[in-house]
Amino acid sequence: MQIDFTRPLLAVDTSTSCLSLALRSGGETFLYHAEAGNKQSEQILPQIQILFDEAGITAADLGAVVYAQGPGAFTGLRIGIGVAQGLATPFATPLIGIPCLDAVAYQCPQRPCVLAATDARMGEVFYAWFDTAAHRRLSDYQVGKAEEIALPAAAVFSDGIGNAFALPSPPPFAGKPDMPTAAAYLDLAQSGRYPAVGAAHAELLYVRNKIALTAKEQAERKSR
Template sequence: MSFQTDRPILAIDTSTSSLSLALRADGQTLLHHSEAGTRQSALILPHIRALFAEAGVGAADLGAIVYAQGPGAFTGLRIGTGVAQGLAAPFATPLVGIPCLDAAAYLRPGRSGVLAATDARMDEVFYAWFDTAAHRRLTPYRVGAAADIALPDGAAFSDGIGNAFALADKPPFDGCADMPTAADYLTLALSGRYPAAPAAQAELLYVRDKVALTAKEQAEQKAPR
């Protein structure tokens, strides 16, 4: 399924505690990026309406909606995808899902061995290795202990990127804790390397079946070792 790049395009990233939006219209990109915490669901539609008003467009004018596909914060991903589907369905607007680790990795373009790693909570990180010069992902998307991350066979490390590098237990590679914004998701969607789909077929990318610790597990983590 293709989409019209000459029409306005909205990008939504709610994969972290931030609310990040980008609207490309008439050759310019309007941005909103703020720390929303648990208020993403209350703030997302008012801020989208504000961007629409600033650009002089509406949901019916959109050529596509880009959304953060995961892995990331479970509740945030559901909020972003639900809003994207709600805006798209009445007008048969295509949706483009961008994996969150891809968006992080391509903050380091033209590199052969990029480790994208983000905070997965529960003492784990989401991660994958990329060759951004050749536009290839070198490993599956994974979740696990940062200390267990290893360089793929035949690859040479070049960069680490993502908020996992700000953790106390960070990956055993050098890296920067920068994270993508909705504008970066929009740029990847415009590359044409990620497929568009009808709203009803929008999917999230999960790499962990368990999304929360039990009360007993939380207590065990806090107990002195």
């Protein structure tokens, strides 16, 4: 689908405990980014309306809705894509899904080997390697133990980025715990490297089948 990037763009990121929204309209970017915890579903529509009011637009004016595709918090991702589809469907507005690790990695632009790693809970991290200078991914999107992350073959490490680097057991590479706001998702969407689809065809990116520990597994972890 073709996108008219001269029209307003809205980005929704609910992949973490923060609610991050960005609206780009008339050359300005209106941003809301705050810790929401389990109140994302209550806050997201009122905060989007505030951004619309600030920009003087409505959902009908949007040229596209950008959403965090994952991997990330399961419930948060479902909230985000549901709201994105709800805003887009009445007006046949295209949706652009941006993988969350891409948004994390491109906080380190023009680097040949960036490790993007985020907290996946349950003692694991989501991660992928990127060459942000050449705009290519060097590995699959993966989930696993931070200490088991290995450098891609023939690669020379340059930067690590993402909230996994603030964990008690971070990846075995130097890195900063910085996370992107929804404005970063707008920037990537406007690069034209990510496809636009109709609302009915929007999908999330999952790299883990299991979303929670069993009671037995939780007890075993506490005992350790």
